[in-house]
Amino acid sequence: MTDLFSKFDPLIEQRRALLSTGLTDPFNLVMEKVVSPTEAICNGRKTILLGTYNYMGMTFDPDVIEAGKQALDDFGSGTTGSRVLNGTYAGHRLVEEALKEFYAMDHAMVFSTGYQANLGIISTIAGKGDYVVLDIDSHASIWDGCKMGDAEVVPFKHNDIEAMEKRLKRIPEGAGKLVILEGVYSMLGDIAPLKEMIRIAKENGAMVLVDEAHSMGFIGPNGRGVAEDQGVLDQVDFVIGTFSKSVGTVGGFCVSNHPKFEIMRLVCRPYVFTASLPPSVVHTAATSIRKLMHAGNKRAHLWENSKVLHQGLRDAGFKLGTETPQSAIIAVIMPDLERGAAMWEALLHEGLYVNLARPPATPAGMTLLRCSLCAEHTAEQVQTIIGMFKRAAAAVGILD
Amino acid sequence: MDRAATAAKIGDLIAPFNKKGTELTDATTFAGDLEFDSLTVMDFVAAIEDEFDIIISMNQQAEIENYGQLIDAVVKLQG
Numbered sequence: 001m002t003d004l005f006s007k008f009d010p011l012i013e014q015r016r017a018l019l020s021t022g023l024t025d026p027f028n029l030v031m032e033k034v035v036s037p038t039e040a041i042c043n044g045r046k047t048i049l050l051g052t053y054n055y056m057g058m059t060f061d062p063d064v065i066e067a068g069k070q071a072l073d074d075f076g077s078g079t080t081g082s083r084v085l086n087g088t089y090a091g092h093r094l095v096e097e098a099l100k101e102f103y104a105m106d107h108a109m110v111f112s113t114g115y116q117a118n119l120g121i122i123s124t125i126a127g128k129g130d131y132v133v134l135d136i137d138s139h140a141s142i143w144d145g146c147k148m149g150d151a152e153v154v155p156f157k158h159n160d161i162e163a164m165e166k167r168l169k170r171i172p173e174g175a176g177k178l179v180i181l182e183g184v185y186s187m188l189g190d191i192a193p194l195k196e197m198i199r200i201a202k203e204n205g206a207m208v209l210v211d212e213a214h215s216m217g218f219i220g221p222n223g224r225g226v227a228e229d230q231g232v233l234d235q236v237d238f239v240i241g242t243f244s245k246s247v248g249t250v251g252g253f254c255v256s257n258h259p260k261f262e263i264m265r266l267v268c269r270p271y272v273f274t275a276s277l278p279p280s281v282v283h284t285a286a287t288s289i290r291k292l293m294h295a296g297n298k299r300a301h302l303w304e305n306s307k308v309l310h311q312g313l314r315d316a317g318f319k320l321g322t323e324t325p326q327s328a329i330i331a332v333i334m335p336d337l338e339r340g341a342a343m344w345e346a347l348l349h350e351g352l353y354v355n356l357a358r359p360p361a362t363p364a365g366m367t368l369l370r371c372s373l374c375a376e377h378t379a380e381q382v383q384t385i386i387g388m389f390k391r392a393a394a395a396v397g398i399l400d
Numbered sequence: 401m402d403r404a405a406t407a408a409k410i411g412d413l414i415a416p417f418n419k420k421g422t423e424l425t426d427a428t429t430f431a432g433d434l435e436f437d438s439l440t441v442m443d444f445v446a447a448i449e450d451e452f453d454i455i456i457s458m459n460q461q462a463e464i465e466n467y468g469q470l471i472d473a474v475v476k477l478q479g
Contacts, residue, residue, distance in 0.1 A: 046402070096440075131457075136442055146458075152455075152457040152459055152460075153457055153458040153459060154455055154456075155442065155448065155458065156446075157442070163446065166449075166450065167449070167455060168454045170449070170453065170454065171455065268473050364439060365437070365439070
């Protein structure tokens with residue numbers, strides 16, 4: 001018998017070698033208690049959270065919590081059903097209305113996770129014989145959606161406008177075309193030149209889908225994302241987003257002005273063949289989204305935090321994923337996995353949690369310590385974080 | 401362009417990616433013999449696409465395991 005698990009042997013061996021040095025497993029951390037959007041207890045130690053994507057700090061907002069508690073009382077713990085059967089409650093409609101208002105768009109469709117939103121929309125609209133042109137650094141949920149839909153998949157070099165245009169022009173006449181872009185790329189925290197790319201996509205007759213998971217609530221005058229910030233949101237056919245970042249709960253969505261969009265509710269399998277979100281989740285999401293419409297001050301503070309941390313780490317001598325702060329993600333580039341893991345552990349001992357990211361999730365085989373800031377981080381916390389990075393780097397010998 | 405001319409062009413294009421100077425035959429595999437990782441594949445495919453003004457989609461790439469299959473695919477894609 002062939003052991004179907006033998007394909008994982010190289011990864012098992014890599015993990016064994018790494019952990020045999022006595023290192024804490026970076027992929028097995030437990031948050032024993034969560035104190036606030038920016039602090040938790042890990043291994044009995046108070047830890048500043050700098051890797052949560054909880055950009056707007058909505059997870060402990062009193063109105064959000066209250067809405068969830070009330071929904072538990074009024075609607076119970078779960079729907080036990082699909083959106084198209086018994087799983088559409090008042091709260092699901094409520095959150096879709098909030099999304100339509102937030103983005104000023106005609107249609108909103110809520111999925112059980114952000115992953116399923118990409119999986120569902122992409123696989124349903126781009127089928128056999130259609131072409132998907134996408135950035136090589138796209139998120140796993142986008143790649144999986146492409147694979148499931150069976151379209152011809154044509155990647156181009158990250159953020160390379162010319163490479164995208166050349167590929168679009170080579171697609172056979174008459175074929176359906178979908179260009180998939182992200183507002184913020186989550187590994188390095190860089191943004192896409194959406195204005196140019198979307199113009200070219202439209203000139204070449206393509207529909208455009210933009211994943212704004214990491215920009216919602218924060219980037220753009222109304223927090224609608226990078227496309228809004230660059231003045232091209234009206235050119236985007238489908239915006240994909242998530243509730244698990246700025247909104248502070250779980251779930252995913254697609255908003256669109258396409259006149260036939262509502263048919264997606266019947267033909268999109270990852271929407272139909274799964275249970276809908278629990279009532280408490282959709283009520284917390286709806287409340288959070290409405291509060292994010294008026295969060296200008298928080299957005300300003302989050303930008304300030306991002307700028308200060310970026311400058312502080314740069315001045316300390318760290319190599320960062322972007323020359324300038326472009327989002328609330330700051331990626332610190334590590335020389336290799338071993339030293340990256342050692343630095344991650346040293347930071348944890350200092351009382352700081354960041355994400356350790358490594359291939360295949362990262363581009364160019366990089367090991368990254370990925371930091372995501374929160375609007376609830378105080379200016380003082382940001383300074384503390386910079387000090388922790390300096391001490392941990394000295395302990396591990398990263399900056400030598 | 402016939403197979404010989406296409407093969408010659410691809411031979412020129414692969415040189416900078418063939419870091420260890422592996423001898424190329426139709427049976428040479430990209431993942432095994434040439435040890436191409438996903439990044440190298442992307443850059444190499446882009447170079448071929450631009451030279452021949454074609455698209456080799458990921459779906460088609462999945463069917464191409466060795467050098468000979470690549471030449472055949474490029475001949476076919478040129479129409």
